[in-house]
Amino acid sequence: MNVVIVQNDPAFGDVSRNIEDVSLMLSKRKDPKPDLVVLSELFASGYQFTSVAEAHALSEKAVGPDAGPTVAFMKALSRETGGLVVGGFPCQKNGRVTNAAAVFRNGELVTVYDKVHLFDAENRWFSPGEGPLCLVDTPFGPMGVMICFDWLFPEVARSLALSGAMFIAHPANWVLPFGPSGMILRSVENRIFTMTANRVGTEERGGLAPLTYIGQSQVLSPSGEILARAPRETAAILEVSFDPAVAKTKTVASESDAFRQRRPDLYHL
Amino acid sequence: MNVVIVQNDPAFGDVSRNIEDVSLMLSKRKDPKPDLVVLSELFASGYQFTSVAEAHALSEKAVGPDAGPTVAFMKALSRETGGLVVGGFPCQKNGRVTNAAAVFRNGELVTVYDKVHLFDAENRWFSPGEGPLCLVDTPFGPMGVMICFDWLFPEVARSLALSGAMFIAHPANWVLPFGPSGMILRSVENRIFTMTANRVGTEERGGLAPLTYIGQSQVLSPSGEILARAPRETAAILEVSFDPAVAKTKTVASESDAFRQRRPDLYHL
Numbered sequence: 001m002n003v004v005i006v007q008n009d010p011a012f013g014d015v016s017r018n019i020e021d022v023s024l025m026l027s028k029r030k031d032p033k034p035d036l037v038v039l040s041e042l043f044a045s046g047y048q049f050t051s052v053a054e055a056h057a058l059s060e061k062a063v064g065p066d067a068g069p070t071v072a073f074m075k076a077l078s079r080e081t082g083g084l085v086v087g088g089f090p091c092q093k094n095g096r097v098t099n100a101a102a103v104f105r106n107g108e109l110v111t112v113y114d115k116v117h118l119f120d121a122e123n124r125w126f127s128p129g130e131g132p133l134c135l136v137d138t139p140f141g142p143m144g145v146m147i148c149f150d151w152l153f154p155e156v157a158r159s160l161a162l163s164g165a166m167f168i169a170h171p172a173n174w175v176l177p178f179g180p181s182g183m184i185l186r187s188v189e190n191r192i193f194t195m196t197a198n199r200v201g202t203e204e205r206g207g208l209a210p211l212t213y214i215g216q217s218q219v220l221s222p223s224g225e226i227l228a229r230a231p232r233e234t235a236a237i238l239e240v241s242f243d244p245a246v247a248k249t250k251t252v253a254s255e256s257d258a259f260r261q262r263r264p265d266l267y268h269l
Numbered sequence: 270m271n272v273v274i275v276q277n278d279p280a281f282g283d284v285s286r287n288i289e290d291v292s293l294m295l296s297k298r299k300d301p302k303p304d305l306v307v308l309s310e311l312f313a314s315g316y317q318f319t320s321v322a323e324a325h326a327l328s329e330k331a332v333g334p335d336a337g338p339t340v341a342f343m344k345a346l347s348r349e350t351g352g353l354v355v356g357g358f359p360c361q362k363n364g365r366v367t368n369a370a371a372v373f374r375n376g377e378l379v380t381v382y383d384k385v386h387l388f389d390a391e392n393r394w395f396s397p398g399e400g401p402l403c404l405v406d407t408p409f410g411p412m413g414v415m416i417c418f419d420w421l422f423p424e425v426a427r428s429l430a431l432s433g434a435m436f437i438a439h440p441a442n443w444v445l446p447f448g449p450s451g452m453i454l455r456s457v458e459n460r461i462f463t464m465t466a467n468r469v470g471t472e473e474r475g476g477l478a479p480l481t482y483i484g485q486s487q488v489l490s491p492s493g494e495i496l497a498r499a500p501r502e503t504a505a506i507l508e509v510s511f512d513p514a515v516a517k518t519k520t521v522a523s524e525s526d527a528f529r530q531r532r533p534d535l536y537h538l
Contacts, residue, residue, distance in 0.1 A: 116532055118525075120521075124524070131532065133535055152521065152527065156536070159537040188421070188451070189421055252421065256386075256389050267424040267425075267427075267428045268402075268432050269428060
């Protein structure tokens with residue numbers, strides 16, 4: 001399975017420029033038809049909203065004749081590659097806006113996942129997702145999707161892995177420092193591949209405290225190996241090939257198994 | 270709350286020497302009456318057993334007139350400090366042996382916890398604990414106890430924290446490299462203090478593959494700060510003071526909460 005992770009540097013609100021940037025980055029990649037492309041959270045809108053109105057103005061419908069430009073780009077990209085595309089956008093739904101990720105496959109929308117665990121000021125602009133968690137059947141096995149702060153709740157990756165996810169696509173806009181190393185534990189404890197597409201750059205809008213995104217997009221193996229990691233401060237593309245079937249085995253050591261040794265009867269969750 | 274973490278370098282099977290070593294290390298500490306002393310997993314017996322008979326021979330009863338020397342040492346230590354002592358030993362119970370941790374307070378045995386998630390060859394010598402997970406009331410708030418490999422199962426620290434644990438004492442004999450950084454995530458995701466007492470040294474017994482213990486005993490804050498960390502290869506004592514009440518707040522950012530934002534209705538665990 002060939003995956004491409006795009007770490008971009010969007011300018012807030014300049015959707016067409018940001019899409020063009022990502023498109024240009026992708027046009028330079030070695031593999032023209034990756035099986036999966038993962039784009040960052042809100043990769044075309046930017047992240048630091050300052051009002052509900054702004055979130056509404058940049059939100060897009062995922063389907064129908066009014067579907068927005070970010071969604072259209074992901075759809076076209078997936079048709080072009082013939083594979084899967086996962087990327088974030090502000091989703092307009094029943095008059096509310098969610099921090100969402102769309103999954104496209106070969107030109108078709110597979111699903112839209114609304115971020116369940118909103119981070120900090122996001123709670124002001126976005127409605128939290130009401131679930132279910134996002135598990136998608138793919139030709140390469142079940143894929144989980146989670147968005148940025150979802151990762152800090154161990155239940156999310158755990159639930160996805162226990163439900164069969166062999167790899168997780170993880171659009172993010174990380175600002176806290178724990179993500180890159182913390183995700184190693186998410187891969188190791190669940191014995192799955194994880195792919196985080198983060199962004200870089202700084203936003204400082206509307207008198208809010210500046211947000212500096214920490215890059216370090218990465219692809220991790222079920223044994224915690226860093227298969228690829230992008231730099232902290234510059235836009236970058238990662239191209240990695242792995243065999244997702246490795247994630248079927250939950251062996252930690254020859255006589256230890258991360259799943260079979262669980263004792264749900266003893267947990268209080 | 271003043272805590273002392275002992276990272277020792279035991280010689281397999283030489284219980285009296287190992288206890289004397291720990292005793293000597295403790296006698297040099299600055300604070301003569303720490304509120305909590307955490308000792309490593311199997312700190313006096315050593316780790317690399319090669320037969321069930323060996324595990325039986327080194328196992329100790331935790332109570333009664335036949336209580337063993339390791340248990341007697343921890344009991345006496347807790348009487349001397351007037352505080353809590355947590356440390357690992359092979360526990361004899363109904364003809365079986367468990368990989369256990371005893372909790373003493375001021376000369377009294379509070380509880381014995383049997384490790385639930387056994388690592389690798391431990392499955393050959395020890396019976397797994399049947400629970401419950403170990404939560405102990407202390408004058409400083411509820412304390413969780415887990416042993417080494419228990420840490421890799423996110424459910425353990427999560428269950429303890431959700432049940433009120435403000436700090437976790439974690440005797441370990443880590444050989445895998447993920448522990449020291451991975452535990453940062455355990456502290457951060459649960460917003461609790463964690464205290465891992467690991468060991469150093471190498472064991473290579475009975476034709477088994479050598480085990481090298483990675484030290485790096487540590488005390489971590491709920492925000493992931495490394496309050497103290499021991500070296501990789503040498504015995505060491507850590508002395509740290511912290512306010513466990515910090516762990517009552519589950520705030521990750523001003524508008525994000527690690528507990529309140531949980532959505533158990535959406536998890537499949």
